[in-house]
Amino acid sequence: MSGGPPKALPSTGPQSLRDMPHPLAGSSSEEAVGGDSTPSPDLLTARSFGDKDLILPNGGTPAGTASPASSSSLLNRLQLDDDMDGETRDLFVTVDDPKKHVCTMETYITYRITTKSTRVEFDLPEYSVRRRYQDFDWLRNKLEESQPTHLIPPLPEKFVVKGVVDRFSEEFVETRRKALDKFLKRITDHPVLSFNEHFNVFLTAKDLNAHKKQGMALLTRVGESVKHVAGGYKLRNRPLEFAAIGEYLDTFALKLGTIDRIAQRIIKEEIEYLVELREYGPVYSTWSALEGELAEPLEGVSACIGNCSTALEELTDDMTEDFLPVLREYILYSDSMKSVLKKRDQVQAEYETKLEAVALKKEERPKVPADVEKCQDRMECFNADLKADMERWQNNKRQDFRQLLMGMADKNIQYYEKCLMAWESIIPLLQEKQEAK
Amino acid sequence: MEQATPDPERLWQPAPLEPLSHPDAGLESMVGEETKGARDEGPGDGTMTENNFSLKKIEISVSEAEKRTGRNAMNMQETYTAYLIETRSVEHNDGQSVLTDSLWRRYSEFELLRNYLLVYYPHIVVPPLPEKRAEFVWHKLSADNMDPDFVERRRIGLENFLLRVASHPILCRDKIFYLFLTQEGNWKETVNETGFQLKADSRLKALNATFRVKNPDKRFIELKHYSDELQSVISHLLRVRARVADRLYGVYKVHGNYGRVFSEWSAIEKEMGDGLQSAGHHMDVYASSIDDILEDEEHYADQLKEYLFYAEALRAVCRKHELMQYDLEMAAQDLASKKQQCEELATGTVRTFSLKGMTTKLFGQETPEQREARIKMLEEQIKEGEQQLKSKNLEGREFVRNAWADIERFKEQKNHDLKEALISYAVMQISMCKKTRLGVQMLRSCM
Numbered sequence: 051m052s053g054g055p056p057k058a059l060p061s062t063g064p065q066s067l068r069d070m071p072h073p074l075a076g077s078s079s080e081e082a083v084g085g086d087s088t089p090s091p092d093l094l095t096a097r098s099f100g101d102k103d104l105i106l107p108n109g110g111t112p113a114g115t116a117s118p119a120s121s122s123s124l125l126n127r128l129q130l131d132d133d134m135d136g137e138t139r140d141l142f143v144t145v146d147d148p149k150k151h152v153c154t155m156e157t158y159i160t161y162r163i164t165t166k167s168t169r170v171e172f173d174l175p176e177y178s179v180r181r182r183y184q185d186f187d188w189l190r191n192k193l194e195e196s197q198p199t200h201l202i203p204p205l206p207e208k209f210v211v212k213g214v215v216d217r218f219s220e221e222f223v224e225t226r227r228k229a230l231d232k233f234l235k236r237i238t239d240h241p242v243l244s245f246n247e248h249f250n251v252f253l254t255a256k257d258l259n260a261h262k263k264q265g266m267a268l269l270t271r272v273g274e275s276v277k278h279v280a281g282g283y284k285l286r287n288r289p290l291e292f293a294a295i296g297e298y299l300d301t302f303a304l305k306l307g308t309i310d311r312i313a314q315r316i317i318k319e320e321i322e323y324l325v326e327l328r329e330y331g332p333v334y335s336t337w338s339a340l341e342g343e344l345a346e347p348l349e350g351v352s353a354c355i356g357n358c359s360t361a362l363e364e365l366t367d368d369m370t371e372d373f374l375p376v377l378r379e380y381i382l383y384s385d386s387m388k389s390v391l392k393k394r395d396q397v398q399a400e401y402e403t404k405l406e407a408v409a410l411k412k413e414e415r416p417k418v419p420a421d422v423e424k425c426q427d428r429m430e431c432f433n434a435d436l437k438a439d440m441e442r443w444q445n446n447k448r449q450d451f452r453q454l455l456m457g458m459a460d461k462n463i464q465y466y467e468k469c470l471m472a473w474e475s476i477i478p479l480l481q482e483k484q485e486a487k
Numbered sequence: 488m489e490q491a492t493p494d495p496e497r498l499w500q501p502a503p504l505e506p507l508s509h510p511d512a513g514l515e516s517m518v519g520e521e522t523k524g525a526r527d528e529g530p531g532d533g534t535m536t537e538n539n540f541s542l543k544k545i546e547i548s549v550s551e552a553e554k555r556t557g558r559n560a561m562n563m564q565e566t567y568t569a570y571l572i573e574t575r576s577v578e579h580n581d582g583q584s585v586l587t588d589s590l591w592r593r594y595s596e597f598e599l600l601r602n603y604l605l606v607y608y609p610h611i612v613v614p615p616l617p618e619k620r621a622e623f624v625w626h627k628l629s630a631d632n633m634d635p636d637f638v639e640r641r642r643i644g645l646e647n648f649l650l651r652v653a654s655h656p657i658l659c660r661d662k663i664f665y666l667f668l669t670q671e672g673n674w675k676e677t678v679n680e681t682g683f684q685l686k687a688d689s690r691l692k693a694l695n696a697t698f699r700v701k702n703p704d705k706r707f708i709e710l711k712h713y714s715d716e717l718q719s720v721i722s723h724l725l726r727v728r729a730r731v732a733d734r735l736y737g738v739y740k741v742h743g744n745y746g747r748v749f750s751e752w753s754a755i756e757k758e759m760g761d762g763l764q765s766a767g768h769h770m771d772v773y774a775s776s777i778d779d780i781l782e783d784e785e786h787y788a789d790q791l792k793e794y795l796f797y798a799e800a801l802r803a804v805c806r807k808h809e810l811m812q813y814d815l816e817m818a819a820q821d822l823a824s825k826k827q828q829c830e831e832l833a834t835g836t837v838r839t840f841s842l843k844g845m846t847t848k849l850f851g852q853e854t855p856e857q858r859e860a861r862i863k864m865l866e867e868q869i870k871e872g873e874q875q876l877k878s879k880n881l882e883g884r885e886f887v888r889n890a891w892a893d894i895e896r897f898k899e900q901k902n903h904d905l906k907e908a909l910i911s912y913a914v915m916q917i918s919m920c921k922k923t924r925l926g927v928q929m930l931r932s933c934m
């Protein structure tokens with residue numbers, strides 16, 4: 051990558067792919083989750099990179115976990131069948147190691163993209179490149195262009211209000227890195243998108259800018275034709291299932307928006323609560339300085355409140371870093387999906403209009419003209435692709451949200467356990483009888 | 488001057504009592520079983536006096552509060568709350584209690600009783616009353632004196648006050664206190680007849696007035712300093728605690744907003760529906776749990792408040808010592824000056840300035856007879872003064888001795904009570920954490 055001496059941000063450092071947990075497994079698999087809960091087999095915690103053995107050809111879950119009849123394990127099978135056509139994974143992509151580059155014109159961050167693959171489309175078994183946000187943006191645009199009948203995963207927001215958010219803060223960069231990682235992994239998991247040649251270029255090219263300039267675009271047949279669909283056709287009958295999807299997405303995005311606002315409000319209230327707690331604890335310390343026998347107990351209470359304050363701060367940070375981004379990501383996802391649905395409507399509308407026009411022209415031979423056939427083709431392909439993607443999306447959404455909510459529950463449990471520990475530990479101190487003076 | 492030792496007139500021994508074998512023992516009082524919400528650790532825990540005699544025990548409880556309307560001194564209608572005080576005597580052996588007295592009192596009568604005790608027992612750290620008006624209130628809690636929660640907490644506070652007095656080795660034997668518990672009508676008149684208001688030293692109330700005392704007992708100076716600091720730190724603590732409660736309330740209540748939206752979301756989902764419904768339900772339960780949590784914490788705040796007000800009582804004792812010492816020093820100074828005057832008259836040398844001396848110079852010498860008369864008067868005054876000084880000295884020393892004994896008792900009580908308060912506060916936090924954690928665990932298992 052171009053740029054001056056990179057200013058290294060503290061990163062996780064080079065890790066072998068074997069050590070890195072599967073991105074969809076989430077953070078709860080990396081550390082112990084409370085004392086009581088055992089990781090549910092339905093989570094993709096089992097699917098770590100190094101454990102190819104655990105991914106059985108028929109998509110079963112590791113032995114000793116969920117019963118085959120559980121709906122979630124069925125889901126797992128479904129997904130793997132969908133993605134891999136019965137084969138094991140052969141493409142692994144990770145985003146890590148953010149680095150800051152300071153140049154005369156600008157300062158920006160690059161991320162390392164590591165690819166491991168046995169696919170024939172890749173010349174080498176392993177690649178490591180550096181990319182910045184605009185490169186991801188380019189990739190996404192290219193995918194939208196070249197695969198208009200598919201749902202392209204969202205990118206984290208492009209613009210941040212300068213002054214409000216520090217684009218170079220650890221938290222911001224980490225949140226973005228996670229989102230970019232998720233973006234690439236979703237593409238990796240997709241049976242069609244993962245073979246897209248722009249994706250390939252993104253993962254492998256030493257100099258991406260050169261490629262961008264060339265403007266290579268070997269579009270698929272459907273892609274090209276859809277690209278040229280003119281707008282303005284009126285749709286007669288939207289098929290029920292796509293109407294339902296549209297309605298669903300509307301409500302879904304609405305609810306997520308509300309949840310996002312509530313979550314932000316909660317964080318705000320928690321921060322204000324924290325401010326007061328940070329004043330409350332030390333008063334006990336001040337009091338302790340006045341006392342004799344009560345000095346230790348009061349000091350103990352002060353320390354205890356301090357510990358609870360710290361635990362709350364950690365919980366609030368988790369909410370900001372883990373919870374909010376996922377909500378926002380799905381809102382963005384819904385938006386982009388809605389536009390794909392619109393395109394589909396357009397394709398159908400064009401087909402219907404052309405068909406009608408043919409029907410009216412009685413002179414035409416009964417054989418359906420070629421271009422109307424093409425339209426029908428387009429429409430049917432689009433519908434099929436969209437249906438498949440929707441199903442995939444629903445599965446992923448379920449897993450993502452399940453993980454999200456369980457993850458939040460876990461963080462909350464951890465918070466209460468930290469507080470419990472603090473208070474329980476001072477009980478003996480409070481009950482201590484002082485030696486008679 | 489008020490006496491340091493209890494006036495035998497003010498002591499009482501109710502008839503049914505058996506002779507006391509321990510001279511310092513008072514009546515042992517216990518927290519009435521009937522009173523729900525009374526403090527668990529009663530002050531009459533046996534920490535004050537050792538009771539190893541056979542005696543009918545007395546139980547005191549403030550069991551009810553009632554809104555009343557009546558006419559006040561200016562014949563205007565007013566609403567006030569009356570509290571029912573019940574006294575029971577308990578058979579030592581079988582624990583059966585018999586209601587012996589029951590009467591209604593209002594807050595102003597409690598105040599009257601306390602003011603009386605303050606005057607007649609200046610060497611005692613007199614237990615404080617619960618606050619007159621609600622202070623350190625966080626926004627959801629009402630500052631209205633008529634609010635049922637406030638009335639309830641006040642009822643408990645008043646009961647606590649009576650129990651503290653009843654378990655105090657000296658205060659419990661006071662007749663006016665006894666009458667407070669037993670004589671409904673006419674009690675006010677009886678108290679006023681003691682003339683205690685006249686005996687009250689108005690200087691005690693003048694908090695800011697400074698008296699230059701040359702030789703105060705150092706312990707009292709330190710103690711006064713401590714009581715000032717204690718007041719300051721507990722006030723601060725209560726203020727911040729109220730803000731903390733306010734903020735915590737906000738956090739919990741906002742979570743309640745989740746309930747509806749999760750429920751609405753669950754309606755459009757298939758597999759996720761159940762999990763989301765549980766999440767919504769859990770949020771509602773969580774949000775509503777804050778009311779109980781904060782109510783319990785109010786109890787802790789009341790325990791702190793008692794000691795905030797106790798600090799005031801402690802300060803009053805120190806102040807009393809200061810004033811006694813001041814009066815003593817003034818009297819000594821006056822005596823010394825009179826002695827000097829006398830000496831000068833006798834010897835004829837004028838060392839000190841006096842108006843008489845001045846006028847004599849201006850208008851002529853006084854006659855020998857006049858001088859003789861003056862010397863005689865001064866000698867009498869000196870004699871009186873020496874007597875007074877002696878008794879003041881004695882009083883002062885007795886005061887210090889008695890006061891310090893009560894202060895030691897108070898310190899023990901304070902350390903014990905505050906430790907208990909902190910323990911129960913910690914227990915409260917633990918139980919809240921456990922409950923909430925359980926709720927979240929249950930939610931998690933639904934997903």
